[in-house]
Amino acid sequence: AGNTATYWTKDDHDFRYNDSDTTNTSPLVDDGSVPSTALGIAMFREQVPVANPDDPDSKTYGTYRVNKLLQIWIVETRDYRSPNDMDDGPWKSLWGSEQKEWLKRTLKESDAEFKLLVSSTPMIGPEYASKNENHATGFQHERDSFFNWLAENGFRDQNFYIINGDRHWQYHAIHPSGFEEFSSGPFHIQNIAPNGPHPGDPTSTDPEGLVVQPYHQKIGGFIRVDLDADHKELKISFYDEWGGVHYQNTKQAF
Numbered sequence: 001a002g003n004t005a006t007y008w009t010k011d012d013h014d015f016r017y018n019d020s021d022t023t024n025t026s027p028l029v030d031d032g033s034v035p036s037t038a039l040g041i042a043m044f045r046e047q048v049p050v051a052n053p054d055d056p057d058s059k060t061y062g063t064y065r066v067n068k069l070l071q072i073w074i075v076e077t078r079d080y081r082s083p084n085d086m087d088d089g090p091w092k093s094l095w096g097s098e099q100k101e102w103l104k105r106t107l108k109e110s111d112a113e114f115k116l117l118v119s120s121t122p123m124i125g126p127e128y129a130s131k132n133e134n135h136a137t138g139f140q141h142e143r144d145s146f147f148n149w150l151a152e153n154g155f156r157d158q159n160f161y162i163i164n165g166d167r168h169w170q171y172h173a174i175h176p177s178g179f180e181e182f183s184s185g186p187f188h189i190q191n192i193a194p195n196g197p198h199p200g201d202p203t204s205t206d207p208e209g210l211v212v213q214p215y216h217q218k219i220g221g222f223i224r225v226d227l228d229a230d231h232k233e234l235k236i237s238f239y240d241e242w243g244g245v246h247y248q249n250t251k252q253a254f
Contacts, residue, residue, distance in 0.1 A: 169196030189220035
């Protein structure tokens with residue numbers, strides 16, 4: 001592990017507490033039981049080598065050109081978000097306006113054959129309808145606007161894919177717009193969700209079953225992405241925690 005380069009992003013428990021946003025209205029903040037937003041941001045920047053903790057203008061999001069074929073984007077999903085319980089609409093954002101404009105600009109600038117957006121939270125799901133803290137639920141307006149922008153700018157034909165964490169089950173999901181998401185799931189089986197809604201589940205964000213899921217599994221494990229430069233192929237594999245492969249999806253450069 002000491003010889004392996006890593007990139008880091010954070011989610012709710014790395015930031016403050018379960019499903020946490022940037023509000024400080026909880027009495028638990030006042031009595032010190034949970035960190036404030038400012039402390040949560042500062043602790044992560046101090047402990048994880050993603051940005052200069054002494055430079056308030058350094059960013060915890062970024063894009064990395066792996067090689068001629070592949071570029072990845074890692075987004076910040078906690079520091080800039082609107083309150084979770086705010087009504088969904090044009091003014092509600094999980095990314096914040098500056099990061100969103102950066103994301104669009106750098107995507108348009110890229111000539112990589114494969115483009116991977118790495119998000120700590122899901123965008124497609126489906127998700128439990130009772131939740132309100134990610135792009136699959138609670139922030140759907142921003143998600144839909146972004147997908148519309150992707151379609152208008154030709155990204156359906158540019159091998160753009162989403163890889164997400166946070167959900168406690170693995171899946172490959174295809175949104176009605178055609179964009180695809182691969183959920184890594186929990187690393188170990190002890191942390192799987194009891195259900196994990198399927199498309200068509202009346203308690204989910206997709207009661208009409210519009211999302212297509214070629215793969216859905218409640219196991220611990222991880223995603224591995226392999227790039228075959230000679231054949232210009234990107235292979236996304238779902239592993240269990242013992243190294244067994246349960247599902248693979250291969251993408252060919254256009």
